[in-house]
Amino acid sequence: MEISITINGKAVSADVEPRTLLVQFIRETAGLTGTNIGCDTSSCGACSIHLDGEAVKSCTILAAQADGGSVTTIEGLASADGTLHPMQQAFMENHGLQCGYCTPGMVMAATSLLNDIPNPSEEDVRIGLEGNLCRCTGYHNIVQAVLACANK
């Protein structure tokens, strides 16, 4: 089936199998491999992106469901001049990443979290990110990064 999704401001059209997941469309059709796949049960959140402004796990929806929608991936977050998004900068300054595999999804989920709760408590952040798993950091510095970004 023919679908078109705007990804990071650019329209991407393709003929896809109905079973194609949005994450596959992003990675394979649009060639944007910053969005990672970490599980097959929508548990880990590594594939989190923004669809029409809301954080979603791009493995939980079919590409066809996003037809006509607007997607932002991790590649679309930094400015064109190379300046990191404040959340990316906060993750770097607070050592909120180690291997970096969960990081794109975590950053996308965290930016969405701050859209919903601009001044979160530590508990808000921990609960807000519970759909995104990280195995390296123990979350301590991720939480610090999100709080630091909120307080900027």
Add this chain to the structure above:
Amino acid sequence: MTMTHETTGVLGTRMLRKEDPALLTGEARFTADLAIPGALHLAVIRSPYARARIVSVDTSAARAHAGVRAAYSGADLADLWAGPMPCAWPVTADMKNPAHLPLAVSQANYVGDGVACVIAETAEAARDAAELVDVVYEPLEAVIDLEDAVSDRVVIHDEIGTNKSYTWDLKVEEQEGDVDAAFAAATYTVKERYIQQRLIPAAMEPRAIVAVPQPFGGDMTLYSATQIPHILKVMVALTLGIPEHQMRVIAPSVGGGFGSKLNVYAEELLCVALARKHNLPVRWTETRSEGCQATIHGRGQIQDIELAADANGRLTAVRVRLIGDMGAYLQLVTPGVPLLGAFLYAGVYELPKAYDFSCTSVFTNMTPTDAYRGAGRPEATYAIERAMDSLAATIGIDPLELRRRNFIPTDKYPYEAFTGLVYDSGNHDGAATLAAELVGYDAIRAQQKTQNVDGAKRRLGIGVSTYFEMCGLAPSRVLASLNYGAGGWEAATVRVLPTNKIQVVTGASPHGQGHETAWSMIVADKLGVAPEDVDVLHSDTAISPLGLDTYGSRSLAVGGVAIAMACDKVIDKAREIAAHQLEANPDDLEFAGGAFTVAGSPDRSMPLAAIAFEAFTAHNLPDGLEPNLEAHTTYDPPNFSWPFGTHMCVVEVDVETGEIEVLKYVAVDDCGNQVNPLIVDGQVHGGIIQGLAQALFEEAVFDSDGNLRTSTLADYLVPAASDVPSIVTGHTVTPSPTNQLGVKGVGEAGTIASTPAVINAVVDALSGLGVRNMPMPASPNTVWSVINAAQGGSQ
């Protein structure tokens, strides 16, 4: 003798990581991200039975499926293997190691054991076709219970005639019979059994592989999400009969490992073998469910530990009996894991030569086990630290006081332990005192008296654990004495380019540890350059041909020290050039701030930049000196390094629901000098949560037929941010005297220390209810059941 490196400038600062921008923007490439035109996709058909004879494999329907290039049974490919899958650690001369092929031929031995495969033009076609492979099995009785395995009631591998792979003993006595005598004479003894449940490492990046042949060029390139590109290259060459110089292994960005990518896996061998057979690239990316089943598991031990102590509570003997769960086959270092713990069952305590350790390891019909963060050392530390609490309860003294009575005193370092190993440096009382201060130990003990009264719904507990990490793997001769099949050195090259930019080549293979940052800091400090002028090359055997990779908290204490030593060689050569150019005696030159200066003549100076260019043009070098400014080192450490520390955990347990809340977690870790405290704290945080997860959440659960019931991240409870506490970190700094940086390593400390700290806290909270032990994971249901049983089933 101390050779402590003076920390100046960038070394020891919280420099932000060089790795981060690429990882934060999606620019970094993991193996599954690599675009390889024309690659075929591999799908593996896996046994749904824990033990079954393979009666027949019919691949005809799969081969007829659109897009499929080929489908093979294990028998079809049996001729491709020059040897079975490698186990590099034959711990005893008579160790049993049943042949393990990438695809099983006649019998499958765990759920997930590969029995057939398909290669197709797309991943979807490969998976669809995999469903069409018709395998007829004759199910056989599976062996899941470790003691049942020991009994040989059912023997899994007919060809070896037993389930016991090996028995390995370490008995240390001044005189024969000392252990028995110590137990007979002891004022106090404790005897405990602990179960180390199986864990699933669950690195966030699933394993991924691409094998790219060059049929005309002759070489084979294997991209793999691996911790060990160098070891993998050797093993793939041997297993497939490929000349080693024609194998190149590249580990692109690797998304965590924790030991699970410290292996040689069937799919790596399948991809290379099929790429070779078909002269086309072949790739495979694990699904998480496959990963849970067919990537190694960790832990899996039954531990029986006995302590003997005198009237003051001082340890006089330790006796340990282990049963190790190897799983269905031996993977790369599976049999060695319990041995890595064998030296640590007396913890950080003084013990006379009265130690009796024996481990019998058995095959079971479950996923193979292997090294998982800490590898043997968390298990050992858990046992001794839990048993110390049990001993304290038996004596009736505070667990922290008991530990203080047994600590190896600081003034006895370097300390020759009962095993003959020499612990490099330590200050256990210092770490414990700082931890007690940070956690408010006395105040919590006081609060317990008022809070943990009869009928209290929420009981307060504090748990202590002290530990050695034993890292810097490892002196090659020590590894030889343990029958390990390789050395423990690490290689480094430091190259000053003509424009004074520095290229560093390391044999370490980072996957989250931040080596690019840390190595740059070491070089910047040594050579007086800016860290951003240093580029660290790694994880590609064509660029970094020599190396032994990253595991066992070895990278800094071995690989990082090698970098520093290579810098020293660069400085030595640069000194000769500077002396020649400045017409000075080399011994009169001082090197500081990136320049050589003639002592006493500050105007006679030559910066490294100028020397590098002179070395490059080679127009005016001393007679006999080779052009270019670079040096190579291979460093074999003289000793293990011995990081140590004290962790304390405060919990409240709801006795009605069994729910545990961690109120505070304090970690005091001493890893010697710190290159980058930001990274050190990150390692500690992550390690602690991984260990806490073993204590409270995680277990690979198999049913009695050998089905893994926790084969997705929906079933296997990797904790989320909302499940875990913040962490208070503190440090003492006791440099290692055995290397010039004074560093020790920190990758596994958190995992080693936290599991017993958490469980000790839980048991402490419930001690007033008669609870003496707590199985892991301490889920609410388990906690409630233990309380109920301790109360005589009255609840």
